[in-house]
Amino acid sequence: MPTTDLSLEQIEQLATAVFVSNGCDERNTQALVKTVINAERDGSHSHGLFRVPGYVASLRSGKVNGKASPVVKHKTAAIITVDGDGGFAPLAIERGIPALAEAASTVGVAVMAIERAYHFAALWPETEALAERNLIGLACVCYKPVMTPAGGNKRLLGTNPISFAWPRPGNNPFVYDMATAAMALGDVEIAARDGKQLAPGVGLDASGQATTDPAEVIKGMLLPFGGYKGSAIAIMVELLAAAAINEQFSFEAADTDLDDGGPARGGEFILAISPDLLAGDGWAEHAETFFERLEAIDGVRLPGERRHKNRLSTAPRPVNSELLARVEALIG
Numbered sequence: 409m410p411t412t413d414l415s416l417e418q419i420e421q422l423a424t425a426v427f428v429s430n431g432c433d434e435r436n437t438q439a440l441v442k443t444v445i446n447a448e449r450d451g452s453h454s455h456g457l458f459r460v461p462g463y464v465a466s467l468r469s470g471k472v473n474g475k476a477s478p479v480v481k482h483k484t485a486a487i488i489t490v491d492g493d494g495g496f497a498p499l500a501i502e503r504g505i506p507a508l509a510e511a512a513s514t515v516g517v518a519v520m521a522i523e524r525a526y527h528f529a530a531l532w533p534e535t536e537a538l539a540e541r542n543l544i545g546l547a548c549v550c551y552k553p554v555m556t557p558a559g560g561n562k563r564l565l566g567t568n569p570i571s572f573a574w575p576r577p578g579n580n581p582f583v584y585d586m587a588t589a590a591m592a593l594g595d596v597e598i599a600a601r602d603g604k605q606l607a608p609g610v611g612l613d614a615s616g617q618a619t620t621d622p623a624e625v626i627k628g629m630l631l632p633f634g635g636y637k638g639s640a641i642a643i644m645v646e647l648l649a650a651a652a653i654n655e656q657f658s659f660e661a662a663d664t665d666l667d668d669g670g671p672a673r674g675g676e677f678i679l680a681i682s683p684d685l686l687a688g689d690g691w692a693e694h695a696e697t698f699f700e701r702l703e704a705i706d707g708v709r710l711p712g713e714r715r716h717k718n719r720l721s722t723a724p725r726p727v728n729s730e731l732l733a734r735v736e737a738l739i740g
């Protein structure tokens with residue numbers, strides 16, 4: 409597919425113009441633009457500019473509040489809630505992370521529940537933000553029912569991503585961030601757009617038959633990664649990001665969503681643990697002995713390494729030209 413090279417500054421200007429002209433106030437615009445830029449900078453292509461038309465669709469339908477002002481509260485010393493005020497998640501996360509980090513650094517472990525927010529992005533920004541504060545981070549969100557549990561052929565689960573970050577003082581944190589679906593829906597949509605076939609095992613068509621056609625999987629359902637094991641993790645995500653924080657399961661989100669092309673309302677579960685308080689002195693050096701052995705194995709690369717390498721580049725980023733035209737048309 410043809411691409412157009414854009415500098416990160418050009419991507420920033422474009423995203424800012426789109427969000428401002430579609431009703432976002434300055435704080436929400438800044439938080440959203442940062443999310444888009446960070447995704448493009450790191451090469452998280454399914455969660456940068458690619459998501460902008462969906463963000464705009466939900467602003468235009470009135471589903472999402474572009475002027476949301478999320479409120480952070482302490483339920484207990486170790487439980488923090490952020491009322492997202494019906495806005496997109498990035499501003500709620502930005503406001504909540506300092507309180508979560510402070511609580512975990514004091515108590516040793518803390519949980520943050522983001523409620524009444526619309527998450528449409530990657531999760532690594534929130535877990536990395538915790539690791540940068542020398543905390544272990546874990547985050548997960550539900551979505552809408554687009555995936556069948558292993559063994560079935562009925563949509564019930566979201567693509568239910570989970571991210572974990574481990575702090576490595578003086579080094580990039582160890583971070584993984586992955587859908588519990590065999591493939592993130594955004595990537596299936598990109599494959600459909602680009603006319604590519606999927607690997608076997610990504611999804612089923614609407615009648616429950618295996619298919620490698622992304623358009624049929626979009627009409628049908630995704631499969632969890634790793635069979636029943638990935639399915640169990642996806643179920644855990646439903647329980648943590650919905651039941652544990654009194655927010656919507658994926659199936660409930662589908663019932664209340666406008667299907668406007670943007671994200672459904674949901675919650676985010678974020679856990680932070682202080683290794684300083686849990687393991688005590690020397691935890692980082694101890695962990696490094698493990699990383700040394702891990703990285704010494706031929707063929708192994710750490711999750712997050714690709715993104716961290718991309719981050720160092722100041723070169724323009726190739727943007728799908730058709731996507732660029734669609735995003736530009738959203739201004740005004």
Ligand code: NDP
Binds near residue numbers: 527583587595712
């Ligand atoms: P990938 O399968 O591309 O990558 C998953 C993880 O595995 C990443 O941490 C990646 O690191 C790592 N990885 C990839 N290849 C290798 C390798 N060869 N060796 C070691 N590690 C590797 O991600 P997904 O497609 O599953 O998910 C993409 C994104 O979609 C995630 O950011 C997720 O949060 C987001 N998402 C968001 C949703 C929402 O509702 N908000 C819903 C579903 C997904 P690296 O990045 O360095 O390649």
